Amino acid sequence: EDLTLRIGFQKAASLLTLIKAQGTLEKEFAKNNVNVKWIEFPAGPQLLEGLNVGSVDFGYVGEAPPIFAQAAGANFVYAGYEAPSPRAEAILIPKDSNIKNVADLKGKKVALNKGSNVHYLLVKALEKNGLKYSDIQPVFLPPADARAAFERGSVDAWVIWDPFAAAAEKQVGAKVLQSADGIVNNQSFFLAERTFAQKNPAVLNKLLDELGKQGKWIVKNNKQAAQLLSPLQGLDTPVVELSISRYSHDVRPITDAVLAEQQNIADTFFELKLIPKKIQVSDAQLKPGITTAGK
Amino acid sequence: MIKKIAPWIPPIVILGLWQLAVSYGWLSSRILPAPSAVLTATRDLAVSGELWLHLQTSTWRALAGFAVGGGIGFLLGLLTGSFKFMETLLDTTLQMVRNIPPLALIPLVILWFGIDETAKLFLVSFGVFFPMYLNTYHGIKSVDPHLIEMAKSYGLRGFQLYSNVILPGALPSILVGVRFSLGLMWILLIVAETISAQAGIGYMTMNAREFLQTDIVLVGILLYAVLGKVADIFAKTCEGYWLRWHPGYQ
Amino acid sequence: MIKKIAPWIPPIVILGLWQLAVSYGWLSSRILPAPSAVLTATRDLAVSGELWLHLQTSTWRALAGFAVGGGIGFLLGLLTGSFKFMETLLDTTLQMVRNIPPLALIPLVILWFGIDETAKLFLVSFGVFFPMYLNTYHGIKSVDPHLIEMAKSYGLRGFQLYSNVILPGALPSILVGVRFSLGLMWILLIVAETISAQAGIGYMTMNAREFLQTDIVLVGILLYAVLGKVADIFAKTCEGYWLRWHPGYQ
Amino acid sequence: MQTNSIEHNTVKSIDDQNRTGATPHGLSIEIHGLGKSFGDRHVLQELDLSIKAGEFIAIVGKSGCGKSTLLRLIAQLDSPSSGQIKWSKSPDQARQQTRIMFQDPRLLPWKSVSSNVALGLGEDDKAVIKKRLKEVGLEDRGHEWPIKLSGGQKQRVALARALAHSPNLLILDEPLGALDALTRLEMQSLIESLWVKEKFTAVLVTHDVSEAIALADRILLLDDGKVTANIPVNLDRPRSKGDAEFANLEKILLGKILNRSKVH
Amino acid sequence: MQTNSIEHNTVKSIDDQNRTGATPHGLSIEIHGLGKSFGDRHVLQELDLSIKAGEFIAIVGKSGCGKSTLLRLIAQLDSPSSGQIKWSKSPDQARQQTRIMFQDPRLLPWKSVSSNVALGLGEDDKAVIKKRLKEVGLEDRGHEWPIKLSGGQKQRVALARALAHSPNLLILDEPLGALDALTRLEMQSLIESLWVKEKFTAVLVTHDVSEAIALADRILLLDDGKVTANIPVNLDRPRSKGDAEFANLEKILLGKILNRSKVH
Numbered sequence A: 001e002d003l004t005l006r007i008g009f010q011k012a013a014s015l016l017t018l019i020k021a022q023g024t025l026e027k028e029f030a031k032n033n034v035n036v037k038w039i040e041f042p043a044g045p046q047l048l049e050g051l052n053v054g055s056v057d058f059g060y061v062g063e064a065p066p067i068f069a070q071a072a073g074a075n076f077v078y079a080g081y082e083a084p085s086p087r088a089e090a091i092l093i094p095k096d097s098n099i100k101n102v103a104d105l106k107g108k109k110v111a112l113n114k115g116s117n118v119h120y121l122l123v124k125a126l127e128k129n130g131l132k133y134s135d136i137q138p139v140f141l142p143p144a145d146a147r148a149a150f151e152r153g154s155v156d157a158w159v160i161w162d163p164f165a166a167a168a169e170k171q172v173g174a175k176v177l178q179s180a181d182g183i184v185n186n187q188s189f190f191l192a193e194r195t196f197a198q199k200n201p202a203v204l205n206k207l208l209d210e211l212g213k214q215g216k217w218i219v220k221n222n223k224q225a226a227q228l229l230s231p232l233q234g235l236d237t238p239v240v241e242l243s244i245s246r247y248s249h250d251v252r253p254i255t256d257a258v259l260a261e262q263q264n265i266a267d268t269f270f271e272l273k274l275i276p277k278k279i280q281v282s283d284a285q286l287k288p289g290i291t292t293a294g295k
Numbered sequence B, C: 001m002i003k004k005i006a007p008w009i010p011p012i013v014i015l016g017l018w019q020l021a022v023s024y025g026w027l028s029s030r031i032l033p034a035p036s037a038v039l040t041a042t043r044d045l046a047v048s049g050e051l052w053l054h055l056q057t058s059t060w061r062a063l064a065g066f067a068v069g070g071g072i073g074f075l076l077g078l079l080t081g082s083f084k085f086m087e088t089l090l091d092t093t094l095q096m097v098r099n100i101p102p103l104a105l106i107p108l109v110i111l112w113f114g115i116d117e118t119a120k121l122f123l124v125s126f127g128v129f130f131p132m133y134l135n136t137y138h139g140i141k142s143v144d145p146h147l148i149e150m151a152k153s154y155g156l157r158g159f160q161l162y163s164n165v166i167l168p169g170a171l172p173s174i175l176v177g178v179r180f181s182l183g184l185m186w187i188l189l190i191v192a193e194t195i196s197a198q199a200g201i202g203y204m205t206m207n208a209r210e211f212l213q214t215d216i217v218l219v220g221i222l223l224y225a226v227l228g229k230v231a232d233i234f235a236k237t238c239e240g241y242w243l244r245w246h247p248g249y250q
Numbered sequence D, E: 001m002q003t004n005s006i007e008h009n010t011v012k013s014i015d016d017q018n019r020t021g022a023t024p025h026g027l028s029i030e031i032h033g034l035g036k037s038f039g040d041r042h043v044l045q046e047l048d049l050s051i052k053a054g055e056f057i058a059i060v061g062k063s064g065c066g067k068s069t070l071l072r073l074i075a076q077l078d079s080p081s082s083g084q085i086k087w088s089k090s091p092d093q094a095r096q097q098t099r100i101m102f103q104d105p106r107l108l109p110w111k112s113v114s115s116n117v118a119l120g121l122g123e124d125d126k127a128v129i130k131k132r133l134k135e136v137g138l139e140d141r142g143h144e145w146p147i148k149l150s151g152g153q154k155q156r157v158a159l160a161r162a163l164a165h166s167p168n169l170l171i172l173d174e175p176l177g178a179l180d181a182l183t184r185l186e187m188q189s190l191i192e193s194l195w196v197k198e199k200f201t202a203v204l205v206t207h208d209v210s211e212a213i214a215l216a217d218r219i220l221l222l223d224d225g226k227v228t229a230n231i232p233v234n235l236d237r238p239r240s241k242g243d244a245e246f247a248n249l250e251k252i253l254l255g256k257i258l259n260r261s262k263v264h
Ligand SMILES: Nc1ncnc2c1ncn2[C@@H]1O[C@H](COP(=O)(O)OP(=O)(O)OP(=O)(O)O)[C@@H](O)[C@H]1O
Pocket: D002, D147, D148, D149, D150, D151, D152, D153, D178, D180, E038, E041, E043, E061, E062, E063, E064, E065, E066, E067, E068, E069, E070, E103
């Protein structure tokens, strides 16, 4: 019988946006009687809302949303991940800022998206430079608002991921004070609704296979991919080019090490009181023995 | 003549000042693009056909939501305005419910209605409901009781009483509700279209906002303003016709 | 007696059904926590003092925004309602401006007002402005022109004319605006408090939504409902006092 | 130039006969121990009154003595504080067959003059509406908004509206107070001729003594919440003011009214 | 039980004399070729009229003939379509010194009866307000909402309000139409005594011929938008209805009114 594969995506997620634009999945899955339906969400948390109530089967988000979703008891599994892209998130400062290093952030206003991957980055970066999280003044703003506040000078620094970081660098000459390189991994995850994953392992594997191929293509054809993406995302080509060059686009199966890193983040968020209880990340794994991704 | 031009003076002055501010560099055009840039963006969107797609999608959602929410609000307003018992029973609950921000309701709405059109329709209806309800309710209460008494004693009952006396008397107030709702339906779409939309002006605006395309955000804002004007012209026309007996509306 | 109880029947029935639905497993408590769970969450928040902090912060913002936006709306409504020329000049612009969703304005608001309280105040004022404006405007237009004529010919001018005749006549309508604004101010806070807030019920709710903490979202929703009721009691009290001459409000 | 001339012949036309609800006889009313209070204010007290079917009653009395209150009770627009009113029909039927012309015109401002007169009538009654408007001298104002009419014109529209229904009980609360002497006489003969033809029961409140005598079978003087005088008028119709008996009765009645307050 | 008894003595009291704006003489008015049209409807046409300072003018005429329209023009509540009106003061001063009692009571429903009478008066005028209310027989109703009053009571409140101001020009549009014969006489003598004392110019519209004769120095008959008769009343004051001359004049005037429509 026909199966509909409902994929949740965000425009900012280059891999899915490209594969949707090229129609590869539709073609590939037509052979197996699987219909592909694309559902757009403005950001990760909304996508997880959809996943939680069973309106979406598969989605791609950063490292933080799954942790909150799991704390809230959402029923999903980690299906795969994108290899670390530490250069795709950074602490930015205005071009004429006199902040020289992370230690200078003491007492300063730092804009960030609460409970996102950059929240973790900030905590770890401060830790590494001998500061506590309480030494700075966090200013919680979603990316679009943070950009406005950053340009206006209402904040001294901004922790943000790509493509927003790339856009700020290219458009307002923001400087990278510190990227995640050497501090945190910054991985992204492919999530699947649990019952869907249990019932359709073949579909899931094929999907991840196709995504892996597309990822390799992007890495090889950076410029061309940027040209395709630019009108879709509404960003200048140089910005997109910079942005996608800093992601690995390397789709891999889940490993224990990856989950351990997630567990670190979860524990950090628990300490920050961002989640109300401790969670066990490995609970959100399909039972061992079932392959969850291609090679 | 003056009456035709005067209403357009403030918008034109605002646009002029804005263009000047950008031209003379008082405002960075990256922060706030000039009206001319916004115009270009509008033209591009229009030429590519995207604008019409968004407009069409949103218009359908807005009108459907208005019809449903406004209709229910009107009926409940009739009910509570006409029957003291209904007022006692329902008004408190409605006053509590309407205070809930649609934005906070989204998780529940997704839960109940999924992420499809129904959810968006519900949100628009939910928001539009209240101004219609409140204004209908108050409109009915403010009808001169002497006139109602007279009509009843002249044998008017039920539908006849409503269509001849109560509704025309409540009409000025109901039309305020309509005017308000006609604006609100667009505003609510921007909330509704954050739930997994692929098209619509709310989607277009929020999406552009996400990607810092300030010119398109401004296209959205101007579009909202124009839609507001259109709704207003519609409401004024209704007022002009239905309230032509009313000395205050001439 | 019945009149005291009746208003509480619908809320209690809703809560009861909800609790039942969760207890009997018709609704997964993961998706929608039971009222009891929400109660526990409320208690926890109340005990930790967080709830009061949020409430206090939001209340201040809401009332300040209401005062500013409602005040300006009232004054502009007076102006356009009283002077035909002002109506011609301003009404179109205002009808256009009010159609702009606060959510779309946020980037511009941050550019203009930064990320502090001013920005939040602006957003609440902006939203509250319109119902006050529209209802004041229509209230003034609906005052019986015969009474105004009479008062003028009895030597009433300016302030005296307004305080004795025009405002009392417009009051039923203005109070609808107040009622509406009192609800809207809370609704707008949820938008305003996405701008770099550290406290406030809007912040609490949206934050919880972001992290899928449905129980806290529900605490927020219930809190909004209760605040709606409080605002409503206030508005009803005003109506009861100021409109005690009005047969419709007795 | 407006034409207010009143068509005298039309009142005699016969096409009124087969109309809706026009019964040959009016309602009869029995009132026992009627009382009405607003808070501490006892407006009517222990009032007894019986009105025969088809009778024409006029009520006179000082301003604020409770005339309108009594009419409202008879029309079932208010409920008595004590005592009772009985009609020859069930209260519901009685209510349906009663029409009251209020002291203020109560025209619907959002309806044209002729739609106001048409209130509560069906489509078939268009001719009647037109006729009534003509009889009150406003046939050329049918399409206008009531707000454009003069005080007396509004009152005449309200009169036309009340007369258009052919009720079994017609209650008129100062129906001609805002009219000049000539128009007043014309309206009086209009009311009288309709009453003669349709035989409804009529209760009229008026401050004009000669109007009461010209129209009524019986005149009641209301004072202190009670009926203090009950004066039958046994003159032949049509009655003429010039008549000696008429003038005599007028004198007696006026004397009663003017002296009343000195009595107690 | 309400007490409507009217205090006759108070009208003679003298503490009214030193009140705001009370000038010994009223305004005089000159009207030339006055015309007023509403759309196609020409209500007043080429109307000429001159009113002396302190004169008491009564205007009678058929319902809808333009009486209220003329009063509104004199009170500057409307502007003429043609012709002009001149006052002995500047139009602005004239407007300030004019008070009009409208045909409908126009009470503010959100103000108590006494606040309605107090409209446009200062705090110091409390005594006057009380006095006027007493004179119209409503001293015990001051705290009530107007909606609770009877038709005639409302009219008396409006009268009290107009009289409380001591204007130089007092315009009364059917001020006593809703009152019974006795109350009416009392109000007439109230108006007359105030006029005698304060010497304002008075313009009264009435449908009651004997009222016009009892009060006015001159009676104007309005018809077809023009003044068709101008009848001076040279009777001594206080005038008595029983008087032969009075009755004679009444007959003449009534004849003019009743025959008028047959003339053209
Ligand atoms: N605003 C208006 N628009 C149109 N016509 C009007 C307006 N006001 C008055 N009229 C007309 O002008 C004529 C004169 O009206 P006016 O009120 O002066 O009559 P009146 O002599 O006072 O009559 P009444 O004794 O019935 O009060 C009437 O036919 C009326 O319909």
